[in-house]
Amino acid sequence: xxxxxxGSVHPRRLSAVGTLLAALSLxxxxxxxxxxxEEPDADKPxxxxxxxxxxxxxxxxxxxxxPADTRAxxxxxxxxxxxxxxxxxxxxWSSGVRWAYTKASEGTYYTNPYFTQQYTGSYNVGMVxxxxxxxxxxxxxxxxxxxxxxxxxxxxxxxxxxxPGALDIEWNPYxxxxxxxxxxGMVSWIRDFLxxxxxxxxxxxxxxxxxxxxxxxxxxxxxxASANPLWVARYASTVGTLPAGWSYYTMWQYTSSGPTVGxxxxxxxxxxxxxxxxxx
Numbered sequence: 001x002x003x004x005x006x007g008s009v010h011p012r013r014l015s016a017v018g019t020l021l022a023a024l025s026l027x028x029x030x031x032x033x034x035x036x037x038e039e040p041d042a043d044k045p046x047x048x049x050x051x052x053x054x055x056x057x058x059x060x061x062x063x064x065x066x067p068a069d070t071r072a073x074x075x076x077x078x079x080x081x082x083x084x085x086x087x088x089x090x091x092x093w094s095s096g097v098r099w100a101y102t103k104a105s106e107g108t109y110y111t112n113p114y115f116t117q118q119y120t121g122s123y124n125v126g127m128v129x130x131x132x133x134x135x136x137x138x139x140x141x142x143x144x145x146x147x148x149x150x151x152x153x154x155x156x157x158x159x160x161x162x163x164p165g166a167l168d169i170e171w172n173p174y175x176x177x178x179x180x181x182x183x184x185g186m187v188s189w190i191r192d193f194l195x196x197x198x199x200x201x202x203x204x205x206x207x208x209x210x211x212x213x214x215x216x217x218x219x220x221x222x223x224x225a226s227a228n229p230l231w232v233a234r235y236a237s238t239v240g241t242l243p244a245g246w247s248y249y250t251m252w253q254y255t256s257s258g259p260t261v262g263x264x265x266x267x268x269x270x271x272x273x274x275x276x277x278x279x280x
Contacts, residue, residue, distance in 0.1 A: 044174050048110035050134045051081035051103060052208060053253055053263055055171030056233045060212055067237055067254050067266065075099060075267040075274050079132065079253065082112045084261055089121045092260050097127065099267060099274050101166055104131035104153035107139045111152045119153060123161055128274050130163030131155075132208065135193065138172070138179035142192030146200065156201045156280075163278050166206035166231060167193055170213050183219035190218070194228060203280055204228050206250065214243040221245075229277065231265075250277070 076096050080087055081103035092100075100122040103112045112118070115131075122129040133149040135142075154165040169190060172179050178186060190207075197205045207224060208231040214220060225245025233253040234240050242249060251265050258264030267274050 047174065048106055049082075050106055050136075050173050051083055051263075052079045052101070052132060052134070052168045053170070053233050053256055054173050055213070056210060056235055056253075057256060059171055060210060060234065067239075067252075072268070073270040075269065075271050077101070077251065077265040077267055077274075078258070078261045079103075079263045079265060080114075080118050080261055082114050084118070085114055086117050087114075087121060088260060089125045089127070092122075093125045093127065095259060097264075098271055099128045099130075099163065101130045101132045101163070102153075103168075104133060104165075105145075105149050106134040107136040108144055108148040109139070115153050128161050128163060128271075128278050130166060130206075130278075132166035132168050132206075135167055135169045135190075136172070136174070136179065137169075137181055137186065137189040138175070142189045142194075143196040146193045146196035150197065150200045154197075156203050158279055160275055160278055163274075164203040164205055164229075164280070165197060165201065166208050167197075168208045170209055170233070177213075178217035181217070183217065183221070186217050187219075187221045187223070190224070194224065206231050208233065208251075208253070209243065210234065211241055211243050 075098050077099040078092060078097050079101040100118075102115055102118040102122070104115055104119070105111050119129060119131060131149070131154045133145065133154055135145060149165060156162055156164055167190070171177055181189060194205055197203070204227045206229045210233040220243060222243075222245030225243075229250035230242065230246040231251040231253065232239060232242060232249045235255055239249055239252050239254075249268055251267050253263060253265045255264050256262045
C-alpha cells in the first residue's frame with residue numbers, strides 16, 4: 001500500500017496534469033496565426049489542384065481590360081488543366097485558337113487525369129501544343145521534378161506540332177509564397193530543373209511566371225533570359241514590365257476569363273513563329 005506524505009502529489013495527478021498541458025500546447029499550436037508568408041490552412045487547396053496563373057488575380061489583380069489591337073501579329077492560345085475536364089477543342093479551333101499548353105504534372109506526386117484528352121485532343125484538331133509542369137520547390141529537387149515531368153507527358157519531339165515543356169513557377173498556393181527558399185536558393189532550384197530538362201529533351205524549357213513573383217522570389221534574376229523563352233502572366237491591356245533580362249515576351253497570359261477556356265494567351269508572332277519554336 002502506497003503511503004502519501006503531507007504536501008506530496010499523487011502520481012496519477014501528475015500524469016493528468018502532464019496530459020492536460022500537452023493538450024493545451026497542441027491547441028495553442030493549431031490556433032497560432034500563420035506567418036506573413038503563409039496562407040491559413042483552411043484556405044489551402046488540395047495538393048495537385050494548382051494550375052497556371054492560380055495566384056495572378058489574388059496578387060496582381062485585374063489591371064484593366066483585354067489587350068488592345070496592335071500592328072504586331074499575335075497568335076491566340078490557351079492553357080488548360082484538370083479544372084477544365086474534357087475540353088471542346090473544335091470550338092476553340094473555330095474561335096481562332098491555334099496553340100495550347102496542358103498541365104502534365106505537379107511536384108513528383110501528381111499527374112493530370114485529363115492529360116490525354118487535352119494534349120492529344122488539341123493536336124488532333126490541328127493545334128501546336130505543349131505540356132507544362134507546376135513547380136513545388138519545397139517538395140523535391142528541380143532535377144527530380146524535371147525527370148517526373150518528362151516521364152509523365154513533358155517530353156518533346158521535332159514534329160512541328162510539339163512545343164518545348166514549360167516550367168510554371170509562381171506563387172505557392174499551399175504555403176509560403178517563395179516555398180521557403182531564399183532568392184539565391186530559388187534561382188538554384190530553377191537552374192536545376194532547366195538543366196535536367198534540357199539534358200533529357202535537348203530543349204530549353206519555357207519559363208512561365210509573373211514579374212512581381214519573379215522579383216520577390218528570385219531577386220529579379222536575369223540569367224535565364226538568353227536561353228529560356230518567357231511566358232509572362234499579367235491580366236491587363238498591356239503586358240507591363242517584364243522580368244529582368246528579357247527584352248520581349250514569347251507568350252503572354254492576359255486573362256483567366258476568356259471564352260470556352262478561361263486562360264487565354266497571346267503568342268508574340270504569327271503562327272509560323274509558333275511552329276518555329278516547336279521545331280527548335
